Amino acid sequence: MGRNRIWTAERQTELRRLWNDGKSAAELADVFQTSTGAIYVQARQFGLTRRRSARRRATEESRTRGGDCTGQRRFTGVVSSGPRVVLPEYHPAVVKGTPFFPGQVKPAALLERMLISGENSRKLGRIVEKGRWKSFEIFSLTLEERDTCPRSCTEWRSCYGNNLHHSTRITDDGTLERRLWGELASLNARFPAGFVVRLHVLGDFYSVGYVDFWRQALIDFPALKYFRFYGADAAGSDRFRGRQAVPRSTAAVRHPFFGRRARPYVR
Ligand code: SF4
8 A cells, every 4th residue: 555645634633633642654654655754744834742751851851960860969960150251371370379259258167077978969869779888878078179188180271160169168277177077987887888978079188197197096986988089199208108908898989081990098
């Protein structure tokens, strides 16, 4: 039988009915002896729209939320705010080694808490979903970018922090480590099976004393795990060379671009 290209009133009514019944374009093409393309053309002309399938809805919503289909993140509508900002060499933040948004720097003593639930982060989420740390709660710590980082960082001018105008950067006013210790002790008691700290959303280990702080915390708080990404000086900068390695079960260190594992030094 040849293809029927005439859309009589009866055929149009039947097309509407079957379309609204949820028949696929291929099924309709079969019924009306035409092509799927012709079905779509007619559907558009008649103003027929498809209800999105649950799966497609989930995918589209996930894209809108920046990849989250778990419902773990609080700010689900937040998406990346465009290309990474690269500061010129003469910019004061680059020259002095300070954050791009100085108004977002807060002393530790002024903050109710420093370890923030991962649900406040577009990238993290509230809990770990797979692997050896599955179901562990995630927390993050954000320090001052550049101010706490080695100058050898390859992203010195293009730091991720140049795009994070909402994030609070914690500065050490002499109370940071004491207060952080208290928060870790509290989380260790609250989540005895395990919890994970993302070090550091911005910033880095700023002193040997601070490295030792984390090394001691991993010993004193058995539930504590951490993960971080390593940068250009992964082989060990002068600041941290020779620090004692921590057990692989407590730390995960990966290269941000290649996903390659590094030795889990607390650095
Ligand atoms: S180490 Fe990270 S936070 Fe620090 S300047 Fe480099 S990219 Fe920014």
